[in-house]
Amino acid sequence: MGSERRPSRGATIWPQRPDGPRRARPGVPLSLDSPVTQLPRSNANDVRWLRKLGIHTVRGLLLQLPFDWESYGAPVPIAELSLTAPATVVVTVVRIQAKRSLIRDIGLAEAVVADAHGTTMKVVWFHQPYRANQLRPGDRLALAGKVRAPRYGGPLEMQNPHTEVVTDQHAPGWVGALMPKYHLTEKLTSRKIAMWVDMTLPLAGELEDEIPEHVRRSHHLLPLADAVRLGHQPATAEDWRRAKDRMAFAELLEFQAAFLMARRRIAVERATPIPYRQEVIDTFKDGLSFELTQAQKRAIWDIYKDVRQEVPMNRLMNGDVGSGKTAVAAAAAAMVHASGLQTVVMAPTEILARQHLDRFRAYLERSFPGLSVELLISDLPAAERRRVRMSAASGHCSLLVGTHALIEEDVQLASLGLAVVDEQHRFGTRQRELLRQKSATGRPHFMAMTATPIPRSLALALYGEMTFSVIDEMPPGRTAVETQVVAPDDREKAYTLVRREVRAGRQAFVICPLIDESEKLVAKAATAEFERLRTQVFPDLRLALVHGKVKDKDAVMRAFRARESDVLVATSVVEVGVDLPNATVMLIEGADRFGLAQLHQLRGRVGRASLRSYCLLLADDPSKNSMERLRLVAVTSDGFRLAQEDMRLRGMGELLGPRQHGISDEAMDSLQNPELLSEVRQEAEALAAEDPDLTRWPALWKAAERRLEQTSVT
Numbered sequence: 001m002g003s004e005r006r007p008s009r010g011a012t013i014w015p016q017r018p019d020g021p022r023r024a025r026p027g028v029p030l031s032l033d034s035p036v037t038q039l040p041r042s043n044a045n046d047v048r049w050l051r052k053l054g055i056h057t058v059r060g061l062l063l064q065l066p067f068d069w070e071s072y073g074a075p076v077p078i079a080e081l082s083l084t085a086p087a088t089v090v091v092t093v094v095r096i097q098a099k100r101s102l103i104r105d106i107g108l109a110e111a112v113v114a115d116a117h118g119t120t121m122k123v124v125w126f127h128q129p130y131r132a133n134q135l136r137p138g139d140r141l142a143l144a145g146k147v148r149a150p151r152y153g154g155p156l157e158m159q160n161p162h163t164e165v166v167t168d169q170h171a172p173g174w175v176g177a178l179m180p181k182y183h184l185t186e187k188l189t190s191r192k193i194a195m196w197v198d199m200t201l202p203l204a205g206e207l208e209d210e211i212p213e214h215v216r217r218s219h220h221l222l223p224l225a226d227a228v229r230l231g232h233q234p235a236t237a238e239d240w241r242r243a244k245d246r247m248a249f250a251e252l253l254e255f256q257a258a259f260l261m262a263r264r265r266i267a268v269e270r271a272t273p274i275p276y277r278q279e280v281i282d283t284f285k286d287g288l289s290f291e292l293t294q295a296q297k298r299a300i301w302d303i304y305k306d307v308r309q310e311v312p313m314n315r316l317m318n319g320d321v322g323s324g325k326t327a328v329a330a331a332a333a334a335m336v337h338a339s340g341l342q343t344v345v346m347a348p349t350e351i352l353a354r355q356h357l358d359r360f361r362a363y364l365e366r367s368f369p370g371l372s373v374e375l376l377i378s379d380l381p382a383a384e385r386r387r388v389r390m391s392a393a394s395g396h397c398s399l400l401v402g403t404h405a406l407i408e409e410d411v412q413l414a415s416l417g418l419a420v421v422d423e424q425h426r427f428g429t430r431q432r433e434l435l436r437q438k439s440a441t442g443r444p445h446f447m448a449m450t451a452t453p454i455p456r457s458l459a460l461a462l463y464g465e466m467t468f469s470v471i472d473e474m475p476p477g478r479t480a481v482e483t484q485v486v487a488p489d490d491r492e493k494a495y496t497l498v499r500r501e502v503r504a505g506r507q508a509f510v511i512c513p514l515i516d517e518s519e520k521l522v523a524k525a526a527t528a529e530f531e532r533l534r535t536q537v538f539p540d541l542r543l544a545l546v547h548g549k550v551k552d553k554d555a556v557m558r559a560f561r562a563r564e565s566d567v568l569v570a571t572s573v574v575e576v577g578v579d580l581p582n583a584t585v586m587l588i589e590g591a592d593r594f595g596l597a598q599l600h601q602l603r604g605r606v607g608r609a610s611l612r613s614y615c616l617l618l619a620d621d622p623s624k625n626s627m628e629r630l631r632l633v634a635v636t637s638d639g640f641r642l643a644q645e646d647m648r649l650r651g652m653g654e655l656l657g658p659r660q661h662g663i664s665d666e667a668m669d670s671l672q673n674p675e676l677l678s679e680v681r682q683e684a685e686a687l688a689a690e691d692p693d694l695t696r697w698p699a700l701w702k703a704a705e706r707r708l709e710q711t712s713v714t
């Protein structure tokens with residue numbers, strides 16, 4: 001009995017090589033907090049990729065479960081491979097070489113392999129040109145994956161299969177077994193992650209469970225340690241599902257707890273109430289050249305009700321591109337001005353800030369003679385900047401429009417009543433703090449505006465500390481953008497349409513495919529496409545290029561707006577909201593790689609005037625599924641509907657940027673079930689009602705704090 005040894009708290013394990021007798025020298029002892037740099041056989045690149053996945057420590061490694069499992073079964077002959085189900089083959093390399101893909105400009109290795117019956121097929125490893133050095137003709141390989149039939153005939157092809165060299169001493173470990181699929185970035189394989197998980201899994205018992213026990217029990221959820229063990233190494237599909245459910249629940253609970261904490265913090269701050277005055281809104285409406293839509297009126301009323309309170313408003317206004325959010329913000333600014341306070345509006349780029357300046361002036365200055373609107377961006381003469389700063393500090397300027405830089409700069413506002421952030425997904429804690437310091441009069445009311453259609457369930461899960469207004473109606477008289485799905489073989493037709501419109505004096509966008517690569521490679525691919533279009537397709541037209549690496553993106557946009565170019569080749573950086581009434585064509589290459597809502601947003605850059613406009617969707621993958629998905633964009637102009645469909649089909653990753661918001665795909669998936677979210681919300685509220693500071697559940701408190709920091713929800 002006395003010899004019984006139990007691991008003490010904070011115990012460590014000594015990593016060993018997983019493959020049996022060849023023991024490694026014991027490395028550094030690992031604990032949950034060990035950085036991933038200490039994982040055995042990890043190199044600098046592995047570490048970089050892990051960090052990109054949000055994995056910094058052993059704890060992070062264990063908490064990120066595989067997102068799926070693959071089962072390949074026993075090896076089959078090439079002739080029996082099915083085009084629909086993944087399978088395993090054991091083959092011999094006939095020839096292999098490294099290449100570059102001309103279209104995507106990425107390295108790859110390409111091989112011809114044969115099975116025992118002499119049947120051959122092609123194998124392509126994208127991003128892995130080094131395979132050509134590691135493998136030689138005659139090498140035996142076990143490959144697992146799905147084959148596809150090439151479009152123009154020829155042998156079957158397998159792309160990026162799981163690959164293992166088979167020797168007499170070394171049979172593949174996973175053939176016929178379950179293979180975990182972890183989120184991958186290039187060069188970091190699921191097998192490598194599985195190996196690290198395998199050696200650190202004994203530490204799972206030390207993870208602190210953030211779900212309070214009574215909550216866990218009443219929802220029949222696995223304890224954390226069990227979920228981590230079963231999630232990484234399930235024996236059955238049921239194990240896997242239970243592990244995943246439990247992790248998703250915990251994640252949603254952390255977010256909800258974080259929102260409650262954020263709301264409590266905001267609620268104790270005092271904002272200056274802005275009283276409602278009927279004559280202000282009447283004057284505002286009289287000064288407009290159009291009637292407000294019902295949806296705009298509702299949003300304006302939501303705001304007026306909020307800002308009357310002493311508790312600062314914290315509202316997210318969601319409305320499709322062109323739904324008229326600026327007018328709503330202007331109505332708010334008018335009321336703020338009437339109570340003697342100031343408004344700032346922050347735009348993501350200078351070109352948008354300038355556009356706002358013009359709009360706000362048009363909406364407000366004539367009707368409210370004392371209301372002066374000013375612009376503050378870094379691209380202004382020093383004297384002008386000084387004048388605007390003075391005007392803000394003295395309280396003379398009622399509405400200050402600018403870029404993000406305006407809160408970082410040394411600007412003071414005499415009496416800031418309302419801060420509006422346009423087209424920015426997150427406005428961090430730090431920025432909000434800076435903003436607050438700029439005002440001599442307590443905390444300003446706050447509103448964020450976005451054209452990204454965020455379905456309600458997602459908004460509650462991700463922006464639960466905010467209240468929402470939705471502008472779900474377009475001003476009358478807009479013509480929908482005529483959207484067509486173009487088959488890859490019909491590309492020429494698309495170019496013809498571009499040429500026709502340009503000849504008629506219009507302008508066009510060509511959007512390059514979305515590739516999950518570094519900024520640098522994206523820029524390179526866009527430049528290559530630009531050169532191709534410029535020299536081979538449209539040598540007679542004036543082309544311009546904009547991508548993430550272009551220094552002065554604003555200048556390119558300004559020149560395009562001034563019609564100095566006919567066709568703007570761009571990556572998806574072309575911003576939301578810029579008014580380019582003369583652009584009538586949006587050609588999107590590789591449209592199947594975008595989310596549907598994102599395509600809808602891109603399409604929103606054209607059709608801003610009453611001119612007939614076109615959106616052409618070119619797919620790389622001409623499969624039936626992908627074409628049907630795209631057709632949905634062609635037949636509906638409802639951004640929310642498309643966002644819902646994205647969520648149903650492949651999670652919301654594309655809409656908000658994967659992992660940028662710190663929500664995992666599992667949690668995202670679980671949002672398909674609206675009851676779950678409402679159960680989690682109720683639990684969070686019950687916990688906070690019992691113990692507002694969550695002192696009784698330190699693990700949950702800590703996890704929620706971490707969420708607040710990472711995603712800066714307040």
Ligand code: ADP
Nearest residue numbers: 290291292293320321322323324325326327475
């Ligand atoms: P958003 O920022 O929501 O994309 P904007 O505020 O830029 O949209 O408005 C798009 C265009 O529609 C602007 O030219 C604006 O003046 C106009 N607009 C806004 N509201 C209305 C309305 N109710 N009726 C007609 N035109 C409107």
Ligand code: MG
Nearest residue numbers: 325326422577
């Ligand atoms: Mg806008």
